[in-house]
Amino acid sequence: MMHRREFLRTILAGGLVIGTGSLMSGCKAIARNDLQLPGGSLETIPGLDETDVTILHHASLAPSGHNSQPWFVKALEPKNWIIGIDPQRRLPAVDPKNREALLSIGAFIENLSIAAGAMGFQAHTEVIANTPVEEEIVRVSLKKGKHTKYPLKRIITRRTVRGGYLPTEIRSKEVNALSEPLKDRLFYFPRGTEHAQCIQEGAIEYFRVQSYRAEAQKELSEWMRLKTADAKKHRNGLTTESMEISSFAGWFLRTFFDKEDVMKESFIKRGIDKVAKQAAEGGGWFIITSKGEGVSDLIDTGRRFERMALKAREHKLGIHPMTQFLEEKEGREVIAKNHDESMIPQFILRVGYLSNYPDPVSLRRPVSWFIRT
Numbered sequence: 394m395m396h397r398r399e400f401l402r403t404i405l406a407g408g409l410v411i412g413t414g415s416l417m418s419g420c421k422a423i424a425r426n427d428l429q430l431p432g433g434s435l436e437t438i439p440g441l442d443e444t445d446v447t448i449l450h451h452a453s454l455a456p457s458g459h460n461s462q463p464w465f466v467k468a469l470e471p472k473n474w475i476i477g478i479d480p481q482r483r484l485p486a487v488d489p490k491n492r493e494a495l496l497s498i499g500a501f502i503e504n505l506s507i508a509a510g511a512m513g514f515q516a517h518t519e520v521i522a523n524t525p526v527e528e529e530i531v532r533v534s535l536k537k538g539k540h541t542k543y544p545l546k547r548i549i550t551r552r553t554v555r556g557g558y559l560p561t562e563i564r565s566k567e568v569n570a571l572s573e574p575l576k577d578r579l580f581y582f583p584r585g586t587e588h589a590q591c592i593q594e595g596a597i598e599y600f601r602v603q604s605y606r607a608e609a610q611k612e613l614s615e616w617m618r619l620k621t622a623d624a625k626k627h628r629n630g631l632t633t634e635s636m637e638i639s640s641f642a643g644w645f646l647r648t649f650f651d652k653e654d655v656m657k658e659s660f661i662k663r664g665i666d667k668v669a670k671q672a673a674e675g676g677g678w679f680i681i682t683s684k685g686e687g688v689s690d691l692i693d694t695g696r697r698f699e700r701m702a703l704k705a706r707e708h709k710l711g712i713h714p715m716t717q718f719l720e721e722k723e724g725r726e727v728i729a730k731n732h733d734e735s736m737i738p739q740f741i742l743r744v745g746y747l748s749n750y751p752d753p754v755s756l757r758r759p760v761s762w763f764i765r766t
């Protein structure tokens with residue numbers, strides 16, 4: 394069998410004619426729209442009506458670390474649900490205390506509430522978990538209410554953007570608009586300032602530290618969906634498209650790489666180089682803090698974060714969580730040493746104008762896969 398490097402050399406030299414057979418099968422990357430039901434129709438799920446499925450579908454478009462989609466929904470009675478964290482979808486190596494899982498559940502609940510409002514329902518929510526490691530987190534009940542006229546397209550088209558940021562400071566008009574859901578808990582550090590430089594260096598350094606922590610890299614590899622068949626089977630995790638590894642490099646990864654390769658030095662080095670390039674782009678950094686660290690604080694922060702992310706979509710601004718700084722022990726120690734105790738950072742985000750806001754590509758499990766009736 395031809396060695397990878399040899400193969401690359403050969404095609405780069407133009408010496409190999411590639412047919413349309415199996416080698417090219419990974420040519421087109423899989424994206425979210427490829428997996429929609431024909432005509433955008435909804436799933437039929439016993440115990441749920443069309444409104445319920447529509448609301449839960451929009452909820453599931455929330456962001457989550459490694460796109461693990463940690464949520465499950467237990468249907469108690471019509472329009473009475475419990476939202477929980479599926480233990481199979483936790484990320485113990487990078488998120489041992491479920492901090493990020495709870496932020497993601499918060500984002501899920503925010504989308505759920507917004508979609509319910511647009512469908513003429515009001516979502517009443519109550520946090521029922523006392524500790525972050527319980528499975529059942531929030532009870533939701535929907536009551537008839539006013540139609541809010543929120544454009545649901547904004548939820549559908551929001552995405553994490555990693556490349557193509559412009560080097561322009563964010564105007565105060567937009568900083569204020571994005572701060573609004575977070576009140577005094579969003580801090581903007583414009584590019585070029587000393588603080589922005591520190592965050593940029595930390596984002597790269599703790600990404601590097603995490604990449605060489607075998608346990609964390611192994612966990613990441615478990616959420617990689619490099620092969621199209623794997624992506625279709627799980628409909629979660631990270632694909633070449635969602636990591637913005639496109640064209641030839643994407644095809645090469647899909648065709649020749651497996652989960653095991655993610656642990657190799659060459660893969661790790663490329664990842665660090667890519668992140669260093671990304672971290673240098675954009676208009677600066679946002680840090681989002683919370684008042685406390687309890688379950689309710691994290692759910693509330695995840696909800697506000699999602700409202701902010703939807704505003705960013707409205708203003709066509711890219712946001713990119715770069716959270717290794719908060720996940721790695723050394724990173725957390727640096728932050729604790731330099732900041733007041735009352736400032737508890739929950740998100741570190743790169744932010745920037747884009748010449749073009751790209752379509753969403755990350756995959757989602759259908760509602761029937763995460764509902765427990």
Ligand SMILES: Cc1cc2nc3c(=O)[nH]c(=O)nc-3n(C[C@H](O)[C@H](O)[C@H](O)COP(=O)(O)O)c2cc1C
Pocket residue numbers: 454455456457458459460493494496497551552553554555630635713714715716717753754755
């Ligand atoms: C709590 C949390 C932490 C995240 N951390 C990172 C990160 O460190 N690096 C990154 O590239 N994306 C990060 N993301 C973005 C997710 O990878 C992204 O939301 C997921 O792949 C789904 O894609 P989407 O946001 O485009 O729908 C994070 C998202 C959340 C909610």
